[in-house]
Amino acid sequence: MATGRIVDLWHRKDRTRTTRYGTGKRWQAVWTNNTGKETKRSFDYKDQAQAWIDTRTIDDALTPGGTKQPILFEDYFQLWWEKQAHQRPNSLRTMGSHCKNWIEPTFKGQYLHQIEQAQVQRAVYEWQEKNALSTTKLMYRYTSQIFGEAVHDKYLKESPCKRVKFLQEELAEDLPEFTLSPEVFAQFCDLAKPLFKTAALIAAATGLRPKELIGLTVKDIDFPRSIIKLTMQDASPNVNTVRRGPLKTKYSRRNISFGPMVRGLLKVLCANPGDDGRLFHIERTPALYWRFESEWSRVRDLLPEIGPGWHQLRHFHASQLISGGMSPVAVAARLGHKDATITLQKYAHLWHEDVESMAKIGDSVVALGKSTATETPQVA
Secondary structure, eight states, X not given: OOEEEEEETTBOTTSOBOTTTTSSOSEEEEEEOTTSOEEEEEESSHHHHHHHHHHHHHHHTSTTTSSSSOOBHHHHHHHHHHGGGGSXXXXXXXXXXXXXXXXXXHHTTSBGGGOOHHHHHHXXXXXXXXXXXXXXXXXXXXXXXXXXXXXXXXXXXXXXXSSOOOOGGGGGGGSOOOOOOHHHHHHHHHHSOHHHHHHHHHHHHHOOXXXXXXXXXXXXXXXXXXXXXXXXXXXXXXXXXXXXXXOSSGGGOEEEEOOHHHHHHHHHHHHSOOGGGBSSEETTEEOOHHHHHHHHHHHHHHOGGGOSSTHHHHHHHHHHHHHTTOOHHHHHHHHTOSSHHHHHHHXXXXXXXXXXXXXXXXXXXXXXXXXXXXXXXXOO
């Protein structure tokens, strides 16, 4: 049983003075926990020592170490999962896939309070050996949320998710893979079915995210101003429930300008919309994400160079903007990033250093100085 006591370091029990009398802090609080381990803390005043013991008493009234009764990870995971009802259907599917296929099996059979930082670190390394870095980071974020919520619910005193590192040799995976060259993009368009070819052309010309592209309706197209007014995206949970929902972030809300060729494509789509005014549909039934992914997979079997998924077209658009001389600020606004910092984190390596131009600028400065100089400098 846990106990606490206070020791007067300046006096013995018979009130005679000890050798420490008048030196250092007088009152020592001694706490013995349920396992017999002692913890000591010294204070200037007795009431401070008592307050410290009172705190320890409250903490140890909960087990282990100031928490509720021990709970298995999988049992707490179910409690946490039930709290995620506020998530969008697509987010829930992603979370469910990662959590139930990777996170829950990793810690299954263990009590929450027994899981330490080293084990979380080891799990992250193992996940990264079999997944892309971006996927591993997402799984770790969910793991951190689970343990963080357990702390809030008093099942843990602190989360083991701290100072976790990722395999350095795979950091490059965090950058977009620009597998789409203009030549490969042209080949994709040749192989894609007409509806998806049109979708690819618009995505590559505007930088829309896949769900933004799929969710486009007639009302989103402002032909007089030549802009796409992006306010919502596709949020359909399944083929039986077609709906639109909020954009990825508040910064995703934007107007995207388009030129005459894109106008022509949009005119054709708007002249024959599907249900709910959707631009992309098959016999009026909106074409949802799975159809787009299915078409990408079909073409990828014939043309592996196109890389993973429709998001490649957004990266391709960004690369074309940058090669065309657009600034980070302009690219950020076009893509719906929070600011140019985010854009640079993803695409900084595409703003190539023009060594020759910089050298010429340096020489032009020297030329300015030489035009007013009266003497040629002498070499010492």
